[in-house]
Amino acid sequence: MTDLPKNSKLGTRSRSAGRRSMSLYAEGEPMVWLTGGALAFSLLMILAMLVYVFYMGFSNFWPQRVSKITTHAGQVHMGSVSRVQTYKPSLANVDRLPEALRDATREQLLETDGYTLRTLLYTGNYDLTGTRFQWVSDYEIDAREYPEWALLVERRMDGNFYGMPVAFERDGEPVTESPGEIWEHYREIHPEVRRRFRERERIRTVEMGRVNRRQETARRRLVEATNRFANDDLSAEELDLVRQETEAIIADTRKEHAELTERVDAINTENRRYGLVMETDQGRRHTLFFDDIVLAFPGNQLSLFQKVRIFGERWREFIFDDPREANMEGGVYPQIIGTVTMTLVMTIFVVPFGVIAALYLREYAKPGPIVSAVRIAINNLAGVPSIVFGVFGLGFFCYIMGGYLDDWFYSASPVPTYRGGGVLWASLTLALLTLPVVIVATEEALSAVPGSMREGSYACGASKWQTIKRIVLPRAMPGIMTGMILAMARGAGEVAPLMLVGAVKLAPSLPFDIHNLSGTLGPIPTGPIHLERSFLHLGFHIYDLGFQSSDSEAARPMVFTTTLLLITIIVLLNLTAIMIRTRLRKKFQSGAF
Amino acid sequence: MTAETLEQAPPNTQRTSVGNRLEEIAAGEQVRSEIHPELAKEDNILSIEHFNLWYGRAQALYDINMSVPKGKVTALVGPSGCGKSTLLRSVNRLNDLIDIVRIEGDMKINGSSVYAPNVDVIELRKRMGMVFQKSNPFPMSIYENVVYSLRIDGERNKKVLDEVCERSLRGAAIWDEVKDRLQESALGLSGGQQQRICIARAIAAEPEVLLMDEPCSALDPIATNKIEDMIDALKGEYTILIVTHNMQQAARTSDYTAFMYLGRLIEYGPTDTIFQKPRLIETKDYVTGRFG
Structure with a gap:
């Protein structure tokens, strides 16, 4: 700058500009604005997204006018x-x-x-x-x-039906043709029809499922007995006995099945007695059986109270019922169960594993290049694209581990049990994915335990493990919980790897099923948790609805509502963990300083 | 305490008296510890023999020879970085936790070696109690804090635990303040109360020696008073080795005082003598506040 002629405009300007910017920089005022502005911008974007999702998701169920x-x-x-x-x-x-x-x-x-x-x-x-x-x-x-x-x-x-009510039919005979009376009849009869409908679904899934399982178990026993007979492990008389028992059970279950079918048929006949004759905007008449109707309302004459009731009824259906119409309508109950089960099982795997690994790294391993390298590797693991974990999970968990499990414990089953996608493998894959989060958080929590506390414990004659168990771990627990919360949030929102290791579009049964307590993991009974089953997942559901459904326009509102629900569930899971953490913190941290 | 603090420049020489050897000590000259004959009459519980300690390459303790009389309070005084705390922490081998520490020589507690290769450090530490400069209650209830050393020994008998808890809390003069809230977190107490809880914890296992590392340095005068009274009350029942920065505290509470400087034991004798008629001019300069 000194080379420039003294009177040069360029020289003066750049010198004074330089001085001004220096002083501003030194004062730090621009940094305050920059940092504050960046924070405000991020908050604004998050808030805008939440408000948009909330509005779109919530308004979806408000009764529309026709x-x-x-x-x-x-x-x-x-x-x-x-x-x-x-x-x-x-x-x-x-x-x-x-x-x-x-x-x-x-x-x-x-x-x-x-x-x-x-x-x-x-x-x-x-x-x-x-x-x-x-x-x-x-x-x-x-x-x-x-x-x-x-x-x-x-x-x-086939989605919604719009039309004018023309007649109410019972057994094919019109009973009334006045819209008011039709509506009265509908309000009186439809709840019963729905109740019977639910009963029929229960018979089909729960009771028939139980009968089928009984039959299946008996058949498997016969197969096992036959195998043992072939190996000279069982005498002919014993095999004969098993065969007779099996045949008796099969006959019995056939009878039960027939009875149940009869009950289902009776409900079907009863439900199809009632019909609603409608006239469409094109002037065509069409009869809707009550059995097929989920919900009907005259959208233009509802009071606020009635609207709120319909709104509530639609939310109830959304949260507690099964999906219908290729997931585009109805509820997401199986998705909720799948997401929560998978997230919790993942947490059960990842937290102890991560904590133990962090304990070794922080408490036992001698600091040095190897430990540093391991730490870097763990941090890098967090940066691996999640789909890579999915591919690994598919190859290692689903095929190799699942194959071994099937060979060892389920060889009598004609179809694969643990081989292929399932909740267990999805949870394990996500556990691997979230492991770095837990390890890093736990290590930080462990290193934050004051040295004076450890020294105090050693001075009392405690061994290293006693000190860790009684002083270090309890004191680090809130920090470990933070790691768990982060892992859960990450795991519950992940979709890509799940598509490979167990999340599906349609699943015949839930991974958490209180009507079937026969879940097993090899020799370990797991009660209502069926870890081998594939499952539905809210995140995958959003992807499926938004990009894979036959009519994306019709699926649009459900995408928002499902997103809202997924966010709510993650927030709820986190809030629970945060509450536990706050309680622990109160217990373990001092207010005296 | 690091190598740097040990290599600090010697104190202001202009203010020291004639015949002062502090500069020579700082330059590395060996001095013989001046040990008063009164100590020979006492019954010793702990004897330190030719004890040297290094932090890496820096030597922190030089050939310490001293014996701690049973049932008495012995104070270790000296300027910052003179090795008082290091010596104290060597007694229960807490320095073992620092990788770079190396020692020579031995100590004997009730005749049994502290540093012999076959000594079980955990068992050794159970024979001593320690109170730290900053109170360090554990993240658990007051009750559990006090009976911690029994818990880790696997004591389950509620009656024994209750008894020990009450005796220790009474010993630490805090029973009346906390008896109604034993199950509350110890972390909710005030600093002075926390320190007394730590003392109760240290005496719960009836230690042979109670080590105190500047127990009052983080406390206000009232809390300090309470702890000094408590030390007076514990005297006789327990042998106490206390490190302190506070000359008045050493004069008030202790029976014997050892003056240390730059890792050497300079003079060791009855507290009255050390404070009123020390034999060495260095001790006199220090206890009268001329340096340090």
Whole structure:
């Protein structure tokens, strides 16, 4: 800078600018703004995302109004508004309007630079029309009404049905044709139909499952006996005895099965006695059996109280019922159970393992290059892409370990048990994935235990292990819990590796099943936890709904609601752990300093 | 205590009296410890014999020879970094926890060696109690803190534990303050109370020697008073070896005082003599506050 001529503008400017920036930098004022701004920006983004997910997820279940839109072209569409957006219609469409409206529409479009609004109407009736949605532009609309008795019917199959009630039928005979009375009948009979429907589902899954298991166990016993007979381990008489017993059990279970089938048939017949005759916006009549109806309401005449009740009913169904229609509708109960079971099993594996590893690294291993290298390796493990863990889990856990388990303990079973994806392997894979988190947090907690406490313990004549067990571990427990919380949050939100090691789109049974207490892990009974079963997972469900479903438009609201639920579950799991940690902290930390 | 503190420049020489050998000591000259004849009459519980200690290459203790009389309070005084705490921590081999420490010589407690190769360190430590500079109660209840040394020995008998707990807390003069909240966390107590809990913990196993490493340095005068009273009350029943920075405290509480300087034992004798008529001019300079 001294080389520059004294009067050079460049020289003076750059020198004074340099001085100014130096002093600002020294004062630190810009850093305060920079750091504060960065924090505010991050918080704002997180908050915006949460608010968006919360709003979209929550409003999904609020009862919609049923609009009936008549276009200038004379078409009638009935349905609920899915969303409204601006767009630029092509002028060719405007040309198709009746002559009287054409010029006015053109003028209006010119005023708004060619933009107009259009509404996406969920018109439902998929089985009749082959579509679920209809776009309607604002300029096309001739009339928009909200018919008093227009019904929104949620069905078990083919999505919503929109229409006007025409008649209530019992045994195929119309009982009444007045909408008010139809509605009264529906309100009276439908809850019973639903109750019977649930009973039927219970019979199908729980009771028939029990009968099938009994039969299966008996069959397996016979196979085992036959094998032992072939090895001369069993006499012919004994084999004969087993065969007779098995045949008796099979006959018995066949009878039970027939009885249950009869009960199911009876419920089906009873439920199909009642029907709702509806007229669609296209003027077609269609009978809906009560058995197929999940929920129906006249969307345009609900009081606030009724709306809240329907809102609550939909949430109840979402949380406690099984999915229907390829997961696009209904509940996510199996997903919740799968996610929570997997996360908890993962925690059970990762926390003791991580804590023990950290104990060795911090307390026993002699500090040196090897320990440092191990520590670096553990930290690097946290940076490995999760899908790599998934591939490893598939190869090592699912095929190798699962294969061995099957060979050792389940050789009598004709189908693979532990070989292939399952909760156990998914939990173990995620445990590996989250292990670094636990180790690092535990090591930090251990090193934060004051040396004076250890010395005090040694001075009392405690051995190293006694000191660790009685002083170091309790004192480090809150820090270990922090590691556990981080691991759980990471594990519960992970999807990619799960797709390879056990998360599926549809599973016949839950990994946690209180009706079937025969879960085993090799020789260890695990009661209601069935670690070999594949499972549904909320994170995978979101991916599946959003990107793999046949109608992404229909699945959209459920994506948000499921996201909301997943976030809520992770928050709940974390809150529980944080509460335990706070309690521990109160117990173990001093307020006296 | 590190090598650096040991190599500090000698204190201000202008203020020292004539005949002072501090500079020579700092330069590495060997001095003979001045041990008063009164000590020979006492019944010794701990004797330290030709004890040397190094932190890495830096020597921290030079050929210490001293005996600690049974049932008496012996104070170790001296300027910072003179090796008082190191010597104290060598008695129960707490220095073993530091990798770079190396020792020569031996100590004997009630005749049995402390540093012989076959000594079980854990058993050895059980024979001594130790109180630290900063109170270090464990993260557990008051009760569990006090009976800790019995718990690690596997004592389960509730009656024995209760008895020990009460006796120790009474011994540490804190029973009346905590008797109604024994199950509460010890970490909720005040600093002075915590220190007395630590003393109760140290005397719970009835140690042969009670080691105190500046037990009052982090406490206010009132708490210090209480602990000094308690030391007076424990005198006779326990042998106490106490490190202190506070001359008045040494004068008030101890029967014998040892003056240390730069890792050497300079003078050791009855407290009254050391404080009023020390034989060496260095001791006099130190106890009257001329240096250190």
